[in-house]
Amino acid sequence: MDFATVLKSIVDTLGATVLLPLFIFIFALILGSKVGRAFRAAVTIGVAFIGINLVIGLMWGALSGVSQALVTNAGISRDIVDVGWPAAAAVAFATDVGLWVIPVALLVNFALLLPGITKTLNVDIWNFWHYAFLGSLVTAVSGSLPMGLAAAAVGAAFMLFLGDWTAKGIQEFYDLPGISIPHGFTAPMVPLALPFNWLFDKIPGLNKVDADPDGIEKALGSTFGDPMVMGLEGIGIKVNRTGIEVDKRLRTNHKHIYAAGDVTGGYQFTHAAGYEGSIVISNAIFHLPRKTDYTFLPWCTYTDPELASIGMNEKAAKAAGINYSVWTEAFKDNDRSLAEGERIGKIKMILNEKEKPLGVQILGPNAGELISEWVAVLNGKVKLSTLASAVHPYPTLGEINKRVAGTFFSPKIFSEKIKKGLKFFFHLKGRACELQE
Numbered sequence: 001m002d003f004a005t006v007l008k009s010i011v012d013t014l015g016a017t018v019l020l021p022l023f024i025f026i027f028a029l030i031l032g033s034k035v036g037r038a039f040r041a042a043v044t045i046g047v048a049f050i051g052i053n054l055v056i057g058l059m060w061g062a063l064s065g066v067s068q069a070l071v072t073n074a075g076i077s078r079d080i081v082d083v084g085w086p087a088a089a090a091v092a093f094a095t096d097v098g099l100w101v102i103p104v105a106l107l108v109n110f111a112l113l114l115p116g117i118t119k120t121l122n123v124d125i126w127n128f129w130h131y132a133f134l135g136s137l138v139t140a141v142s143g144s145l146p147m148g149l150a151a152a153a154v155g156a157a158f159m160l161f162l163g164d165w166t167a168k169g170i171q172e173f174y175d176l177p178g179i180s181i182p183h184g185f186t187a188p189m190v191p192l193a194l195p196f197n198w199l200f201d202k203i204p205g206l207n208k209v210d211a212d213p214d215g216i217e218k219a220l221g222s223t224f225g226d227p228m229v230m231g232l233e234g235i236g237i238k239v240n241r242t243g244i245e246v247d248k249r250l251r252t253n254h255k256h257i258y259a260a261g262d263v264t265g266g267y268q269f270t271h272a273a274g275y276e277g278s279i280v281i282s283n284a285i286f287h288l289p290r291k292t293d294y295t296f297l298p299w300c301t302y303t304d305p306e307l308a309s310i311g312m313n314e315k316a317a318k319a320a321g322i323n324y325s326v327w328t329e330a331f332k333d334n335d336r337s338l339a340e341g342e343r344i345g346k347i348k349m350i351l352n353e354k355e356k357p358l359g360v361q362i363l364g365p366n367a368g369e370l371i372s373e374w375v376a377v378l379n380g381k382v383k384l385s386t387l388a389s390a391v392h393p394y395p396t397l398g399e400i401n402k403r404v405a406g407t408f409f410s411p412k413i414f415s416e417k418i419k420k421g422l423k424f425f426f427h428l429k430g431r432a433c434e435l436q437e
């Protein structure tokens, strides 16, 4: 048996449910993930596969009777079931092309990245399913796996090209420097949208139509103009592009009607919704007037590493015209972080001119947990000296909070003035002891 036959027999026997997790595991290790985390990621995708197949199986069983009855009674015949993109993704990954799509797409990316043909590094590995889907269709039609893989590779390269091409506009629109979106559903819409946009601009009458979300809302009113918010205008509640308009007490323009949470278009977090709920209860039920204050609302983005923030960051401080100073401490200097094999990340503390904290940002392991100490410090107006001198258990990541507060005091404590003073008062010589003659 030659190598290709052996490989095919392994692939056929184990199937994507086993092999894809194996690939994910190996790639996670190559990309520097810890063994435990890589294993968890691999198991998760394996379980997800089994789950999706299970759901489709159950759905199939439940729906087939209904659809049979529809066909019989209505006399119609349909032989396609639309199971939506999650199932399409699972199907794409479950094919032979899906099995190889991750290494193939990464290879294509690196091959184009290294000589500078693309500037985009596509880390959205889940969405490689788009290329797998394309490759699977080609394999299904041609009966050739290499043709399918080649199609997947071309798809991956094309998406990188679109990512590069649209990057400037995306960065300007979203104000996110360094970002490109080589996403298989969105990026391919741009080559279609541009000529239509050009065409519409040439058609008299149509080129006067302002069809962006604001324009549509203005023309049709918020009920029909905003698909997210239906019916509120009927009772006269004001809504804008982001959500229901509220004042600081979370009252709508009808003062007895309140809104809280995502629907107000503010901070889109569970804890923000909870906080706003408490403000509404205080105002509406207990009639104790309370206003929202988001100055120290923390948030965390659960990427790896996590990114957490509270208060102002540098950009916000700059925008507010505040003179600020920045104090940092790196995770590579934290013993617990080193013991856990985590070297990436740092904490940034922003102080105003009066040396009061404006905000803190943490990028690193467990940043979401670490920000909680700052929730107490900032809301409780705790002095930085208290935090810097409070004993923290060793070895913990939390020591980084104490250390960054300490960095602010170090230059003061070890200033030339203090050193001179100590020398004068204690005859400090700068050495521990002198040898006896």
Ligand SMILES: Cc1cc2nc3c(=O)[nH]c(=O)nc-3n(C[C@H](O)[C@H](O)[C@H](O)COP(=O)(O)OP(=O)(O)OC[C@H]3O[C@@H](n4cnc5c(N)ncnc54)[C@H](O)[C@@H]3O)c2cc1C
Pocket (backbone or CB within 6 Å): 260, 261, 262, 263, 267, 268, 269, 270, 271, 272, 273, 302
């Ligand atoms: C994928 C994802 C991940 C997220 N991760 C985080 C996270 O890690 N941390 C975090 O803080 N936040 C996270 N969020 C945001 C968080 O889920 C929301 O900010 C939060 O749920 C907002 O709460 P809410 O009560 O305002 O709205 P929702 O939780 O959306 O509740 C609104 C409810 O109203 C119901 N509803 C809608 N229309 C009607 C109607 N006409 N009649 C009756 N009921 C209706 C909906 O079914 C829903 O149950 C995440 C959101 C998403 C989508």
